[in-house]
Amino acid sequence: MxxxxxxxxxxxxxxxxxxxxxxxxxxxxxxxxxxxxxxxxxxxxxxxxxxxxxxxxxxxxxxxxxxxxxxxxxxxxxxxxxxxxxxxxxxxxxxxxxxxxxxxxxxxxxxxxxxxxxxxxxxxxxxxxxxxxxxxxxxxxxxxxxxxxxxxxxxxxxxxxxxxxxxxxxxxxxxxxxxxxxxxxxxxxxxxxxxxxxxxxxxxxxxxxxxxxxxxxxxxxxxxxxxxxxxQYQLLRNRVDQRVRDADALAQRRRLRREARYESRVSNVLLILSIVSSVQLILAVVALAYSGSVQDFPGNRATSIVAWIRWIDADIWLLLTFLSAGLLYAFVAVRRRL
Structure with missing residues (x-):
C-alpha cells in the first residue's frame, strides 16, 4: 500500500x-x-x-x-x-x-x-x-x-x-x-x-x-x-499555529486601519461637498432675489420671502453662509472625536 x-x-x-x-x-x-x-x-x-x-x-x-x-x-x-x-x-x-x-x-x-x-x-x-x-x-x-x-x-x-x-x-x-x-x-x-x-x-x-x-x-x-x-513535533506545530494566527491578526489590523483611512478620506470629501452645496444653495437663493428687471423681479410684494431676503444686506448673507459652513464642519469634527 x-x-x-x-x-x-x-x-x-x-x-x-x-x-x-x-x-x-x-x-x-x-x-x-x-x-x-x-x-x-x-x-x-x-x-x-x-x-x-x-x-x-x-x-x-x-x-x-x-x-x-x-x-x-x-x-x-x-x-x-x-x-x-x-x-x-x-x-x-x-x-x-x-x-x-x-x-x-x-x-x-x-x-x-x-x-x-x-x-x-x-x-x-x-x-x-x-x-x-x-x-x-x-x-x-x-x-x-x-x-x-x-x-x-x-x-x-x-x-x-x-x-x-x-x-x-x-x-x-x-x-x-x-x-x-x-x-x-x-x-x-x-x-x-x-x-x-x-x-x-x-x-x-x-x-x-x-x-x-x-x-x-x-x-x-x-x-x-x-x-x-x-x-517535540507538537510543540513546534503549536508555535507554527501561533505564528499563522499572529500573521492573520496583523494582516486583519492593517486591513482595518487601511479601511478606516479610506472611510475617513471619503467622509472628508462628502463633508466638503455638503459645505459647498450649502453655500451654493444660499447664494443661489440670494441671486434669485436680485434676478430679473426692476419692474418684474421676483417677490415684488412687500410681504414676500424674496423681498425679505432683499431687505437683508448681501454682505450679511455672505457672512451667514460662511458661518453656517463653519458650524457644519465643527459639528462633524466633534462627532468624530466622540
Missing part, C-alpha cells in the same frame, strides 16, 4: 517531491535509506546512518568517543558519495544497532524525550524495539537490515522527516511574514495573499500528517509518530 509520502504524484505533497538516490543498500556507507527532498527550489539529502555497537566493550557511555568517530566517518563517506550533487546534506540521523541480549546504558545517547516502539506491541516482552530521540536512535536487533522492523523503521523515519521538513518550511515562511508585517514592509494586499497562502500550506500539511496516521502501516505509522513525538 502506497502512502503517497514518497510518491511525487500525491496531491497532499505536490509541493514536496521525494525520490530515492542510488545509494540503497550501501552498507559501506552505513546507511540503508538516503532520500533527496525537493522543496522550495532547494534540494536536501536526508539519511539514516547505522552504527553497530559491540556490547562486550561496555556501555554506550564508555564507547561514546569511538561511536562518535565512527558516525563521523560514515557521514563523511555519505557526503563524499554524493559529491557533485546540487543537494545539500540537510539531515542525518544516527542509529545504534545493539544486540537483543544487551541492555546498554543509553542515557548519554538518547534525550530525555526519547520514545520507545516495539514491533509486537508494548506488552510483548522480548520483541524488537526502537528508541527514537532527537538525532540519535537505538534498535536492539542485530538482523536489522533485513528485518520487518528495520524496513518499517526506515520508512517511518523518512515519513517523519518529510512531515518535519514540511512544517519547518511553513514555520520559516510564517516567521518571515510576521516580521515583515511588524516592520510594515508588506503591502496590505500582498500580506493578505501571503497569509492566505500560509493557511493553505498549513491545511495541506494537515493532510500530509493524516496520511502518516491513517494510510501507513501500523508499525510504520508508530515509528513515524514516535519519532515526531521525540522531536
Amino acid at each position: 502506497s502512502t503517497g509520502l514518497i510518491d511525487s504524484t500525491s496531491e497532499s505533497v505536490e509541493r514536496l517531491r521525494i525520490r530515492s538516490l542510488d545509494l540503497e543498500g550501501r552498507e559501506d556507507l552505513g546507511c540503508r535509506m538516503v532520500q533527496r527532498h525537493v522543496a522550495a527550489d532547494r534540494e536536501f539529502l536526508s539519511a539514516v546512518v547505522l552504527v553497530p555497537v559491540d556490547h562486550s566493550l561496555g556501555s554506550v557511555s564508555e564507547q561514546r568517543l569511538s561511536i562518535e568517530g565512527e558516525c563521523r566517518e560514515r557521514m563523511d563517506a555519505l557526503v563524499d558519495s554524493v559529491h557533485g550533487s546540487a543537494a545539500e546534506i540537510f539531515w542525518v540521523n544516527r542509529t545504534l544497532l545493539v544486540p537483543s541480549v544487551a541492555a546498554p546504558e543509553l542515557s548519554s545517547w538518547v534525550s530525555s524525550k526519547a520514545q520507545t516502539v516495539q514491533e509486537g506491541g508494548l506488552d510483548r516482552r522480548g520483541s524488537p524495539y526502537v528508541i527514537t530521540s532527537w538525532g540519535n536512535n537505538v534498535i536492539n536487533e542485530v538482523e536489522f537490515y533485513d528485518s520487518f522492523i528495520g524496513q518499517k523503521f526506515r520508512e517511518g523515519m523518512i515519513d517523519a522527516q518529510t512531515v518535519w521538513l514540511d512544517l519547518e518550511r511553513i514555520a520559516e515562511q510564517a516567521e518571515d511574514l510576521v516580521e515583515a508585517q511588524i516592520q510594515g514592509e508588506e503591502h496590505v494586499r500582498v500580506g493578505d495573499g501571503q497569509t492566505e497562502a500560509l493557511l493553505v500550506s498549513l491545511a495541506k500539511h494537515n493532510l500530509l500528517f493524516d496520511e502518516v496516521l491513517m494510510r501507513a502501516s501500523a508499525v510504520r505509522s508508530a515509528i513515524a509518530t514516535s519519532v515526531l513525538d521525540s522531536w
